[in-house]
Amino acid sequence: MPQIAIGMPVFNNQETLARSIDSVLQQTYGDFVLIISDDGSTDGTWAICEYYARVDSRVLIFRQEANLRYMNFKFVLDQSQTEFFCWLAGDDYYSCFFLEKCISVLNHDASVVCSVPKCQFTAPAGNLSLAEGTFPIVQDEIDMRVTQYLYCPSDNTRMYGLFRSEVLRDSFPPRGFHAYDWALSAQTLCFGKHQEIDEVLIYREKTKRALYTGAVLRDERGLLKQLFPVFRMSVWLLRQKKFPRRRGVVRALIWLNLVKHMEYVSNVHPDFYERSRFFYTYLKKRL
Template identity: 30%
Template sequence: MPTISIGLPVYNGENYIREAIDSVLGQSYRDFELVICDNHSSDATQEICEDYAARDPRVRYFRNEKNLGAAPNYNRTFELSSGTFFKWLGHDDVLADGYLEKCLAPLLEHADVVMAFPGLTYIDGEGAVIRHQNRPDFGMMAELPGERTRQFIDHQKAGDDVFWSVFGLIRREALGKTHLIASYNASDQVLLMELLLQGKFYQVPEHLYLRREHHNASMTRHKSEAERLKWFDTSLRKKLIFTHWNLLFKHFKAIREFKPRDSLTCYLQICRRFFLREWRTMGGEIKLIAKQLIGIGRA
């Protein structure tokens, strides 16, 4: 059994997947497996991955019989893995050398740390640096879950950069207690909440995760809420979309399920985000839902 499993979900990733795989195989830390789940690609992804798997036994390649959607494919990489620690890797992203070694160290040293992740750097389609993360430290190292929730909410004030920590190195035991990547928009935010209720998040100061932004990236191609919902899971055909209300209730559900000792503080911090900062958006969703219901009733 390897110490670390890396899950690489991919669909039509021929342009960048070689660079992603090479960045894993070139790591200084060697005790890992790379689990690639191909979501029925129609380009050269299969041939590329099979070539790597034939040359390195640490590379395990699986191809789905049909496109399952992003969320089920992400989760399948975890289900097929066996490492004590797990991380996801986008097929168009890159790990700088030393990533695995430096993220593993705090997890081995501190039993109460459930996830470690490095600094984030954005790169473009050619690999040129765009910018670094918008805060120097996204760590959440408070002792109490409620205080870590407060740190999580405060980090969000700076933008969405903190959510990319979901690509950090995670204890398998903790990740297995979550709902993984669920089939709704921004479910990674709830996954992070489920993890921080179980333990601390440690940020390694070096910028070792290179997040690629390019015109063919999933979040660029799927701009509308409906398009992103279908991208998460191809079996979904929902018409009513209320992302922020759904996220509010999913955060509440996470607190209810994990029962932290300071649950009230956790609830209050989540309310601080949604009702104090995002009330306009949530009000807009109610209006949109009302219009959709009226339209359905007239159909």
């Protein structure tokens, strides 16, 4: 059995998928299986999947009859039986040293559950920037790790690091909701540390910030849930047995809910936000 599984949930990625798959197959560490799940693509994505499955036995492919959306990430995880696991999106790609350097960190330190390198974002205009969500979280205390993360989940690129598979299986939410990936990352920190590799080894397409409001409207039904987009995420975390409920953690959750509420209101109800900006700023400083 391979030691690592790379899960690749894809949807209409025909323009970038070959680059993503090639970056996996060209890894210097070759003891892996690549699990691709096509979430009902309507372009040429599935044909590309079939080609790579024919030419390399390490590539396993699945095609979903119904669109799974966020749960497609869980599907590829559920198909794996390896000790370590990572995700790669169909429009992202690796340096050839990604697996080799990530697994070295995990093998060296049993207290680390996620090894994630620095990441470079690319954009259609050619602009480059480093991801802000790969910083190390290595405190010994669970509540300190979770609190640090909740105050700065950022772009959550840490989700694309290499994890201990058992930790991911114990941490993945059983159903999809807005910011499920933040919930996942926060829960994994209850099991151990996240270590950063100080080298760019993964490259991601940058998601347009303007798509955030659309994602909230799509993920959350009802005005109250839309106004507080990470409320369901927060409730799910607080119900988990290993999740700490100390004052600092709860305070960080409240702060995050306020920040995402402000972001949503500023986009959807800008006039109201302008009238209430002083009040919002006051609350944010108090937290």
